[in-house]
Amino acid sequence: MNERHITGLTASKGPKRSRRQLTRQLRNNLEGMLLVIPALLLITIFAIIPMIYALFSSVYDVSLYTGTEFVGFENYQRVLHDTVFWSTFKTAFRYMLYVIPASLLLAFMLANLMIRIPKKAAGIFKASIYIPNVISGVITSVIFIFIYDYDSGLANVLLEKIGIKRIGWVTDTKYAMLAVAIPAIWMSLGGTTLIMLSGLNDIPTVYYEAASIDGANAFQQLYKITLPSMRNVFIYLLVTSIVGSMQVFELPNLITHGGPLYSTTTPNLHIYTHFINDTSLGYTVAASLVIFLLLAGLTAVIFRLISSEKSME
Amino acid sequence: MRKAVALFLTIALLLVCIPNAFAARTTIIFWHYPQDEYSDAWWEEWIEEYNNSQNEVYVELEWVPMDGWNVKLKGAQAAGTAPDIYGMPLADAGRNVTNGTVLAFDEYVDPAIWEDLTDVARQYTYINGSYWSFPRYLEPSAMLLWRKDLFEAAGLDPEMPPTTWDELIETGKKLKTDTCWGLHIPTNEADIGWTTWGMQYGLSGSLALNDDWSKSRMSELEGYHQLANFFNDVYWANIAPEQAIYGYGSIDALCENRCAMLMTGSWSLATVLIDYPEMVDKIGVSHFPTPDGSYDHATASMGGYCVLMDKLTEHPQECADFLVWMFTRDPAVMYDFFERSHFSKFSPWKSVESMIAQADTYSINPWLETVMDTVIPYSIPEPIYPWEVTYAFGRAVNRILLEGYDAEEALRIADDEVNKYIENFGLAGQNLKN
Helix, strand or coil, X not given: CCHHHHCCHHHHHCCCCCHHHHHHHHHHHHHHHHHHHHHHHHHHHHHHHHHHHHHHXXXXXXXXXXXXXXXXXXXXXXXXXXXXXXXXXXXXXXXXXXXXXXXXXXXXXXXXXXXXXXXXXXXXXXXXXXXXXXXXXXXXXXXXHHHCCCCCCHHHHHHHHCCCCCXXXXXXXXCHHHHHHHHHHHHHHHHHHHHHHHXXXXXXXXXXXXXXXXXXXXXXXXXXXXXHHCHHHHHHHHHHHXXXXXXXXXXXXXXXXXXXXXXXXXXXXXXXXXXXXXCCCHHXXXXXXXXXXXXXXXXXXXXXHHHCHHHHC | CHHHHHHHHXXXXXXXXXXXXXXXXXXXXXXXXXXXXXXXXXXXHHHHHHHHHCCCEEEEEEECCHHHHHHHHHHHHHHCCCCCEEEEECCHHHHHHHXXXXXXXXXXXXXXXXXXXCHHHHHHHEECCEECEEEEEEEECCEEEEEHHHHHHCCCCCCCCCCEHHHHHHHHHHHCCCCCECCECCCCHHHHHHHCHHHHHXXXXXXXXXXXXXXXXXXXXXXXXXXXXXXXXXHHHCCCCCCCCXXXXXXXXXXXXXXXXXXXXXXXXXXXXHHCHHHHHHEEEEECCECCCCCCCCCCEEEEEEEEEECCCCCHHHHHHXXXXXXXXXXXXXXXXXXXXCCCCECCEHHHHHHHHHCCHHHHCCCHHHHHHHHHHHCEECCCCCHHHHHHHHHHHHHHHHHXXXXXXHHHHHHHHHHHHHHHCCCCCCCCCC
16 A cells, blocks of 8 residues: 555545636635634744744853853753752642632532522622632732731631631741632632533433432432533533643732742742842743643643543543 | 925925934933832932933933832843843842843943942942942841830830840730730741841851852851741740731831831831821830840841943943932932931932031931941941842741741751752852952
8 A cells, every 4th residue: 555545645536626626625725724824923923933942042051141151951950950840840739739629619519509599690699700700810919918917817807706816828838828729719710610500501401300200319410410411511620720720820929929938839930930030041941841841741641531532421 | 286295295304303303312211119209209300300401311210110120120131121220229239240230330430439439338339340330328127116105005114125135025025915016027038038137147257158159058157046046936925926917118017006116127217207207206216136135246237229230231321421410429419318218328428428417317317326326337238149048048947937947957958958059050159259
């Protein structure tokens, strides 16, 4: 079998097409390509070229004012031997553990509540729960900085009301991650709930009717109908939350500045701190590329799982 | 048709001439971050005066918020759009010399102007045989402010502040109430690190790095152990908030009855005099307590601000001329600044110092004598080594407070962190010389 057969070119030949048909197909292809060009240009300018430049820069000791010096893989060695760099991944993982389960569980409960209440009330509920989604991370951070004020912040005032000692929310390693996670959950809850709600609405009501006739109780309906039907929604939310959590920056940067003792320094915040403080950009660029590769790998694995036949059953 | 041609020619002529008219005046971009109102007003008014005094140069002052300063400046430097001149803390002159981002003024000014610099200021600006900055003011970083009325209410002598660390903690316990902390000190790692530079030196006889910056030696210096343990003692005495109520630069906690004693810098004195005049009689000022009560060794570092010139500026001569006009042409310009600050800051220029000496400063600033006699003479210049070294000490303190490490182990970890940084960034041998 020659190469033409393998690539399927022979199969696509079929009956001879007229010249007019070929011209029309060519024109269609051309139109498609023209439509793709702007996106391709943007990707080239803002993703491909910077990526090539970053790869090039990562093997140099890049200084903004004093010239550059070729250092080979020295920057990568520094990154890979930096214990703080690796600890940022643990931090991101801790952040995920705080935010994702709580966010999914709360959203699932709220979505279930919303489909059970009257339409008008549900509308108001939806709008109010979505508001934090449209508030910027900066504003959210400022709001929570006030809430975490040691003396007069709402959080400590409430704790004192129930007889618990005040907490140094942003200066104590035990609570700093929680202090970042709470606003993160608050911000993401609206979007997650609405996606869950649309997933719940897609489940045909006849399933539940049939289950009721068969004598299934609410828990059995949840376990046998709702959760399996929502699997792809859960997977989608899980994937986007994991990738989003790995890239979180704004909240820890503004609320805890990555501290105390690096306990809220996420990978992106670590890169940012090096960009601001280092005399050369080599470490920053190399660390960015390593994080990019790790994230790309993680995303590829997750998407591989999602697109597998098993997940589509 | 002729009208249209005439109109076209007129517009073309205007388009050619107008840019030339503007181009005749060189524009200098000057970045500074907003500080106190009086300080910002001083810049704005005198820059306007300078712009009106000649037609060659126009200085465009841009206020860049402090919290976005680093990223904006770094971004501008990366994009080749950095300002021609910019304000910075005094010690950052040294860091910028190391980074190669600033241009020396030697070629652009009469060398005689530098003879007017005080010795302290010269340590900051004269590096590796060149002058790199125009210092604006000096100020000690750490003192103790206390509320006399709250001392009286607690049965303490309002004129007798604690002088030793033990007294400070005992006094704090007596002053603490349900709504008012006994003491307010910094709690985040960066603030713990830099506000104690003076104490680190005063207790140890040196700072964290050895002379050629090849090694961190915090764990070897007894003073660092003492200081770290002092923070631990304050923490466990429960006299200070675990999380600072206000930033280190703020006086508000003291003036709003939320603490009875406050660790802060001399800039706070101007804030009391300007924003809280009713509190002037209720506030006392002293050097920060020491282990043995003596103040004849450093308890504070002498910081301040200066103006630097970007290495890539296209108008170095114009920048230098403007700064000479502001800082050395007429001491009255700088005197105006110190007068506005109620003499809470100190001049790096001898001629201005002389003018200030003629003024009735002690009646304007009732705490000036204390600061001049017990804090300033023993203050040390701020270190110019990278911030990572300073943060490492802050983290050591937090390891003791939050993670239960002992001082020896926490400081050893700090040394390891700094030594790794020295290795990674080739810091050894980079210490700059005056």
